[in-house]
Amino acid sequence: MNGAQDLGGMMGFGPVRSEWNEPVFHAHWEGRALGLTLAASALGEWNIDVGRHARESLHPADYLSSSYYEIWTKGLVKLLVERGMLTPAELEAGRSLQTAAATKRPALAAANVPAALTTGGPCDRPVDHPALFAVGDRVRTRNINPVGHTRLPRYARGKTGLVERVHGGFVFPDTNAHRAGENPQWVYSVVFTGPELWGDGADAGLTVAVDCWGSYLERV
Amino acid sequence: MTQHDDHHHHHDHAHGEAGSELPDIALRVRALETILSEKGYVQPGVIDAIVETYETKIGPRNGAQVVARAWSDPAYLERLRQDATAAIAELGFVGRQGEHMVVVENTPRQHNLVVCTLCSCYPWPVLGLPPVWYKSAPYRAKAVIDPRGVLADFGVALPAETAIRVWDSTAELRYLVIPMRPAGTDGWSEERLASLVTRDSMIGTSLALPAGDAA
Numbered sequence: 001m002n003g004a005q006d007l008g009g010m011m012g013f014g015p016v017r018s019e020w021n022e023p024v025f026h027a028h029w030e031g032r033a034l035g036l037t038l039a040a041s042a043l044g045e046w047n048i049d050v051g052r053h054a055r056e057s058l059h060p061a062d063y064l065s066s067s068y069y070e071i072w073t074k075g076l077v078k079l080l081v082e083r084g085m086l087t088p089a090e091l092e093a094g095r096s097l098q099t100a101a102a103t104k105r106p107a108l109a110a111a112n113v114p115a116a117l118t119t120g121g122p123c124d125r126p127v128d129h130p131a132l133f134a135v136g137d138r139v140r141t142r143n144i145n146p147v148g149h150t151r152l153p154r155y156a157r158g159k160t161g162l163v164e165r166v167h168g169g170f171v172f173p174d175t176n177a178h179r180a181g182e183n184p185q186w187v188y189s190v191v192f193t194g195p196e197l198w199g200d201g202a203d204a205g206l207t208v209a210v211d212c213w214g215s216y217l218e219r220v
Numbered sequence: 221m222t223q224h225d226d227h228h229h230h231h232d233h234a235h236g237e238a239g240s241e242l243p244d245i246a247l248r249v250r251a252l253e254t255i256l257s258e259k260g261y262v263q264p265g266v267i268d269a270i271v272e273t274y275e276t277k278i279g280p281r282n283g284a285q286v287v288a289r290a291w292s293d294p295a296y297l298e299r300l301r302q303d304a305t306a307a308i309a310e311l312g313f314v315g316r317q318g319e320h321m322v323v324v325e326n327t328p329r330q331h332n333l334v335v336c337t338l339c340s341c342y343p344w345p346v347l348g349l350p351p352v353w354y355k356s357a358p359y360r361a362k363a364v365i366d367p368r369g370v371l372a373d374f375g376v377a378l379p380a381e382t383a384i385r386v387w388d389s390t391a392e393l394r395y396l397v398i399p400m401r402p403a404g405t406d407g408w409s410e411e412r413l414a415s416l417v418t419r420d421s422m423i424g425t426s427l428a429l430p431a432g433d434a435a
Contacts (some may be wrong), residue, residue: 005338007337007357008315008335008338008364009365013357013361014358015373016359016373016374016425017353017373018353019352022351024275025271028246029246029249031271031274031275032249032250032253032267035267036249036252036262038404039261039262039266039267043275052338056338067247068422070338073245073248073252074250077248080256085259086252090255091248091252094251094255095255096254102426107261107263107266108262108263109266109374110263114269114271115377116316118319119315119316120314120318121318122320123319123392126320143273149392153388167391170392171392179358187391187392187393189393197365198365201435203384205382206367206383206384206386207383208388208408209386209387210362211389211391213391216369
């Protein structure tokens with residue numbers, strides 16, 4: 001979706017300001033928000049793409065004026081309410097008002113946290129057809145504007161580039177984010193020049209690599 | 221995105237314990253933790269274990285070890301090029317947000333810079349959790365259109381003849397930059413080399429420290 005999360009090429013935000021000796025968390029609640037997000041996702045009620053789509057579906061003004069852990073928290077609340085695991089009344093009351101809904105997987109136990117973080121969630125999958133493109137192929141990204149989730153950024157739509165790497169098969173987020181299946185596809189690193197993306201006058205010494213699923217691409 | 225929301229909160233503050241004031245978001249997260257715990261969705265000690273992991277066990281010193289090994293051992297560098305996930309796992313760094321790793325090497329001809337314009341994708345097992353600037357709008361907006369401007373924000377100026385390659389982490393591949401090895405470090409131990417490898421140098425917003433800055 002053409003939401004506020006798709007930031008590449010926007011202007012007016014000012015310089016990037018890094019913080020010397022930045023702490024991992026700037027406040028106690030940030031660590032709790034991270035932990036809650038990971039613990040809740042372990043219940044198996046949504047996948048990583050559903051989670052990303054919940055965050056990017058925030059109103060653009062809300063997204064841009066929220067810190068990152070605020071975005072995560074708002075996304076988490078949205079998912080929990082959608083799945084019937086939390087009600088707005090409970091959030092208002094600050095306590096549980098109804099029994100827990102059944103979940104796909106049991107709650108993560110503290111003893112299993114190291115194993116869960118070590119295993120992660122690999123997204124590579126076998127694909128039932130050979131790769132559509134090879135290293136060196138010229139391809140053009142499709143000009144798509146789906147109302148749902150996509151990982152093809154606006155700045156890289158309808159642009160011509162070269163396939164530089166073929167990464168193998170991966171879960172397709174555009175369907176997985178809507179519980180419409182993993183539909184794995186080949187993923188390619190496609191390299192675009194600065195002038196192709198940004199026009200005349202762009203840095204000729206710039207190239208940008210975007211990881212693209214096969215259905216984002218057509219042969220030129 | 222506000223970077224210091226705790227300090228610039230203009231909403232009504234509720235009063236927490238011991239007279240302390242907590243911003244709305246802190247209260248909301250606390251309520252959420254209470255509710256999810258009461259319902260059994262979140263088990264005791266789980267959040268503490270996750271927070272402790274990312275505060276004390278997983279961070280950019282991991283990635284610095286990978287880079288120092290790559291600088292020291294050509295066979296290891298070759299393994300990183302062939303299968304970075306497996307080569308990084310040799311050092312024990314595996315897991316969430318590092319399932320599919322790729323290394324990209326800086327040379328005098330090309331400098332690499334990593335961004336996630338769409339969210340905050342970042343190689344957690346080798347770099348830890350991303351800093352605020354990496355996740356915030358200025359970096360995500362500017363990196364793909366004006367990377368030399370981003371480098372200037374970090375006080376870095378590359379020679380004009382050095383090309384810049386930006387990697388937008390739009391899929392599940394996670395990129396680790398191998399910065400150029402600083403001059404004057406021949407024969408150094410991996411441990412000493414690692415002290416020159418900063419987090420930012422492995423994202424590409426900075427260079428490795430000069431030999432004189434070694435620990």
